[in-house]
Amino acid sequence: MSMAKEFSKGIIKDQPVLRLLLGLCPALGVTGTATNGFGMGMAATFVLLCASIVISLLRSVIPKSVRVPCFIVIIATFVTIVDMTMNAFLPELHDALGIFIPLIVVNCLILGRAEAFFSRNPLHTSIADALGMGAGFALALTILGAIREILGAGTIFGVVITPEAFEPFGVFATPPGAFIGLGFMLAGMNYISKKLKLD
Amino acid sequence: MELLAILFGAIFINNFVLTRFLGICPFLGVSKKVETSVGMSAAVTFVMVMAAIITWLIQEYILFPLDLGYLRTVAFILVISSLVQFVETVMRKVAPTLYEGLGIFLPLITTNCAILGMAILNIDEGYNILESIVHSIGAAVGFAIALIILAGIRERLELEDTHKLYHGAAVAMIVAGIVSVAFQGFQGMI
Secondary structure (H helix, E strand, C coil), X not given: CCHHHHHHHCCCCCCCCCCCCCCHHHHHHCCCCHHHHHHHHHHHHHHHHHHHHHHHHCCCCCXXXXXXXXXXXXXXXXXXXXXXXXXXXCHHHHHHHHHHCHHHHHCHHHHHHHHHHHCXXXXXXXXXXXXXXXXXXHHHHHHHHHHHHHHHHCEECCEECCCCCCCCCHHHHCHHHHHHHHHHHHHHHHHHHHHCCCC | CHHHHHXXXXXXHCXXXXXXXXXXXXXXXXXXXXXXXXXXXXXXXXXXXXXXXXXXXXXXXXXXXXXXXXXXXXXHHHHHHHXXXXXXXXXXXXXXXXXXXXXXXXXXXXXXXXXXHHHHHHHHCCCCHHHHHHHHHHHHHHHHHHHHHHHHHHHHHCCCCCCHHHCCHHHHHHHHHHHHHHHHCCCCCC
16 A cells, blocks of 8 residues: 555544544543644654654564553653653643643554554554554544634634624533534544545 | 542542543443443452552652652553553452453553543642542542443433434434533532
């Protein structure tokens, strides 16, 4: 399969959040605003990219029986790097994402790709897959964040876009709004999949 | 009194699944039947309390004195995954019936972010060992309540005529949202 195909499958066909239902905890937890959703997407993409490089290079060295602990340690290393870097340079975003940054370690998206793809494919296709999955994850989180931010606060990326007469639906800024918003996005994705005949 | 506040806070006000969004994957994955969700809850409770004790001891006696705070994530996840492995092995020998009941759920717990999340929250909140244990029990009970409520609703939903586009995960999310609204009602309790 070509590199472009590996990359693009992460965005629609194997969309990690909306079709594979992976990484739902951060998808619900940090999408109060579009900025936070995008920041989380970028953090996860960085970890995916680094993990894909290291794991696919080491794939013949790691013994099969202890591969999952090995993957977890590799992933945890990069998560710690992201955690500390973000704390130093983007302290506001770091505070907003809070506990979900260390929890990237147990994000089933990353461990799932490590197990299913990086440990079985050469470096270049693994990188393409990691970037595609990361882009798809970031896209889903940014869209959900944007929907919740527009409906819940009337802003997008912190910029006011709705007319003054618009009364924000406070519920979309709270936890129930995350579940309901994602529920409608999943239904929307089902509609798109059906139109594109993906199944 | 303080301990009661932590316990009920973790069960109702900051419910791990419905308010903190931790442990969503098993929440969706095993909440199709009440029976399996009870099994999952039991396994999570067990590992949760053990993990709370061990991670607290590691933080207090190894990471903190040696100034290795930045290794927290790596250390905790290793502890949790070996703990799950250990529990699985011991249980198979000592309590085979319990093992058969919980068996399939145990490996899934390593990647349950509720466990690692609980361990990190204990440290961030500065809980002592007793408070950490109470917090972990509250977290586990809260997880169990959310899981069993959703399983009960989903068993009924299977028989309902939901729109094709909303079938499965989409309608489960919306239902979870409505249950979460109910839990918002507990906000003013403490």
